[in-house]
Amino acid sequence: MTPDLTPDQTPDMSLASPELRTQVLIEALPYIRRFGGMTMVVKFGGNAMVDPDLALRFAEDIVLLHAVGIRPVVVHGGGPQIGALMERLGKTPEFREGQRVTDADTLEIVRMVLVGKVGRDIVSSINVHGPLAVGLSGEDAGLIVAEERDPSLGFVGDIVGVNPAIVERLLAEQLIPVVSTIGSDVTGQAYNINADAVAGALAGALGAGKVLYLTDVAGVLADVADPTSLIPELTPSRIKGMIADGTIAGGMIPKTEACVDALARGAGAAHLLDGRVPHALLLEVFTDSGIGTMVVPDGAGAP
Numbered sequence: 001m002t003p004d005l006t007p008d009q010t011p012d013m014s015l016a017s018p019e020l021r022t023q024v025l026i027e028a029l030p031y032i033r034r035f036g037g038m039t040m041v042v043k044f045g046g047n048a049m050v051d052p053d054l055a056l057r058f059a060e061d062i063v064l065l066h067a068v069g070i071r072p073v074v075v076h077g078g079g080p081q082i083g084a085l086m087e088r089l090g091k092t093p094e095f096r097e098g099q100r101v102t103d104a105d106t107l108e109i110v111r112m113v114l115v116g117k118v119g120r121d122i123v124s125s126i127n128v129h130g131p132l133a134v135g136l137s138g139e140d141a142g143l144i145v146a147e148e149r150d151p152s153l154g155f156v157g158d159i160v161g162v163n164p165a166i167v168e169r170l171l172a173e174q175l176i177p178v179v180s181t182i183g184s185d186v187t188g189q190a191y192n193i194n195a196d197a198v199a200g201a202l203a204g205a206l207g208a209g210k211v212l213y214l215t216d217v218a219g220v221l222a223d224v225a226d227p228t229s230l231i232p233e234l235t236p237s238r239i240k241g242m243i244a245d246g247t248i249a250g251g252m253i254p255k256t257e258a259c260v261d262a263l264a265r266g267a268g269a270a271h272l273l274d275g276r277v278p279h280a281l282l283l284e285v286f287t288d289s290g291i292g293t294m295v296v297p298d299g300a301g302a303p
Contacts, residue, residue, distance in 0.1 A: 028286035035285065036069035038209035039171065041267070043199035044076045044122065046216040048275035058214070059125035061281040062176060066132060070285075071171045074126075074133075074178045075202060077195030078118040082110055098254070102154040102192045110192045111137075114180040122178050133176045138183040139190060141166035144198060146183030146191040157183050157191025159198065162205035196258035204265025211267045212284065214275030215255060219293030220248060232290065235298045236260045259295040270295040 042062065048054040065072045082100070083093050086109055094101040102110060119135045126133035138144030143166055146157030170177045181198040184190050196213060203211035220242075222229040234242075239256045242248040248256055259270035273284050273292030283291045 027288060028282075031286045032068045035209065037071070039071045039073065039203075039206050040065065040285075041073045041075060041199050041203040041206065041208045041211040042281065043195055043211070043213045044074055044275070045079075045195060045214060046275045048214055048280075049076070049078065049118070050080050051276075054276065054278065055121070055125060057278045058275070058281070059122070059128070061279055062126055063129040063132065064282065065285070066174075066176055072176055073167060073171070073202065073206065073208070074122060074176065075181065075195055075199040076114070076118055076122060076178065077181055078110075078114050081118055082113045085109055085113055096153060099149075099153050099156055099194075100192065101152075102156050104155070107155045107190060107192060111182055111190065114182060119178055119180040126176060126178070133178050134170055135178045135180070136166065136170075137180045138193060138198065142184075143167065143179070144181070144183035144193060144201075145185065146193055147185055148191065155189070155191050157185070157193050159183065159193060159201045162201050164202065164205040167202070167206065196254065197261070200258050200262030200267065200270070201265055203262050203267035203270075207266055209268040210271060210285075211259075211262045211269075212271040212273065212281060213255065213258065214280060215272055216274070216276060217252070217255070217272070218274045218291070219272045220252065220256060222247065224249075231293055234293060234295050236263060236295070237298050239295065256295070263295065263297050268296075 044058060048058055062072050062074060086093050086106065089109065091105065115137050123133040123135045136143060142163045144159060145161035145163065147160050149156045149158045167177045179198065179202065181193045181195045182190055183193045199211055199213065218227065218230055220231045220234060222231055239248065239260055243253055255272055259272065262270045271284055271292050271294050273280050277283065277291060280291060
């Protein structure tokens with residue numbers, strides 16, 4: 001996978017020769033054939049969500065995946081947008097061990113932002129290309145069943161079950177589900193759920209061939225000081241070893257653990273890629289080199 005491609009170095013295909021454009025299409029063809037009919041869960045997050053141009057490119061990528069027969073499911077968070085609205089409302093965000101403390105008022109803000117703003121914006125940007133996307137909350141049809149994680153965190157939940165029937169029905173109708181990461185317990189109480197966790201759990205429940213996490217990092221580096229040391233493929237056992245020896249540290253630990261968890265739940269492969277690169281999804285899925293790090297089960301080849 002190409003280690004030295006940065007957001008400001010992405011080729012401008014509008015300047016490419018006809019021969020180069022043709023080569024790009026030929027390179028993509030076997031992947032289009034291989035992945036036709038496959039369900040792919042895409043977690044949309046990071047700076048790509050708040051950059052209007054990148055958000056538009058993301059919508060184009062999702063529509064193209066759909067157009068060639070892949071079944072994309074979008075899962076999104078909205079941390080920056082939630083924090084911005086809280087500040088406008090005079091409420092100070094509070095975090096403990098990386099988790100947003102979510103009291104009743106904060107939960108309402110989270111629901112407003114995720115379901116009423118971010119989710120609607122993604123749906124609208126996809127539907128510019130046709131009546132394709134449908135917005136969902138994890139509360140809808142019991143999609144994400146949750147329980148309280150820790151009373152000190154308020155309404156922050158952990159996933160205890162996934163009922164993917166509503167998503168499967170939308171996919172069967174050739175629609176694109178866009179899922180906001182709010183879950184609920186058996187009493188109907190809503191909870192704020194980590195978007196990476198929802199993407200992995202939903203991918204497992206759907207038997208997705210791939211789950212792709214768009215982040216603000218290029219992938220896993222063998223040397224964090226060397227941007228050319230991108231590791232193109234990893235396994236859960238190697239990730240655990242790299243966490244143990246300190247190669248994977250800090251914010252990369254939860255990202256790689258989300259990939260491992262997605263595989264444990266039944267996803268075929270998990271990918272970490274830089275959402276700041278325009279058309280990152282297409283580059284990862286349809287090119288020989290890709291641009292991120294793919295995590296596959298121990299002893300398995302790339303799907």
